Amino acid sequence: MSDLHTVNKSPFEKNSLESCLRLSKAGSAILLYEDGVYGALKGTAVENMIASVVADKKVYVLGPDYKARGLDESRIIDGVEVVDYAGFVDLVEANDKVQAWV
Amino acid sequence: MPIEVDGKTLETDEEGYLVNLNDWVPGVAEVMAKEDDLELTDDHWDIINFLREYYEEYQIAPAVRVLTKAVGKRLGKEKGNSKYLYGLFPYGPGKQACRYAGLPKPTGCV
């Protein structure tokens, strides 16, 4: 089993995403929501943070938050999966605990 | 205080604005106008309809100045002034017309 890590801050404003990726183990699930969703976008200065971990950590982005911000799903980094609220709940259930990087 | 429109009870805030924007039907304006002893004419409806379209597009109630300018542009220069609009809505075109149109009070309106 593994942990679900959540990140809800913009990677440009806080280092929550960076610390989460640095301090979570391989096999972890990582969910980006609220302003955290900006980290899932292709072509940004921080794209490599997510792109370099998708091989050994499963990264998810919360669809409603992504959509609210006017971002198109075609711009999400390859390997990142979009989930809805029910998917969020499933992730919580499927993991040992939730660790929030606020 | 709630108002009765078309047999339905609609909730309003302490200043008489609809609490739920989606509750609006033309009858809302009619009922509110009646309470103010005002008879709605086509000229009133031009303003009410404009306000609803503006809100639909921009998601805010326009400031009186913006409303005045827009009315002048849309409905003719002779109508784009506060004298004309206050003539229609004596309690203030921002406050009263927005209330009839089911919109919130314009930002910055006291």
Next chain:
Amino acid sequence: MSDTKNFMFLNRRAPYGTIYAWESLEVVLIAAAFEQNVSLMFVDDGVYELTKGQDTTGIGMKNFSPTYRTLGDYEVRHMYVDKASLEARGLTADDLVQVEWEDWETEESVDNIVEVVDSDRVAELLEESDVVFSF
């Protein structure tokens, strides 16, 4: 017109995650009533405020992005976007809303007052302002 000041609203936060973007917009709408020269500057995550196609139905919050498009009616004459902030976020001017401006008396008009500017210009514009409101 010596009473007219140049007001600059400096926006550096993404919409929805915090209340800053919406509060700034509300103050801009009120400030326009005082007939000052109002300009907006979007820097850092503030550039996200202007993205097209925002749809908040899924998060139960008011979508205030359409409101930016009426700012020309509120006599906001300039909306500047920091190019470096935009590029760092993988965005271009095409991803942003367009805001029309028209002088109702002279009918002079500008199709889009949203302008992407470089860092030197941002610094210059901030320095030229009489008052900078930070959000």
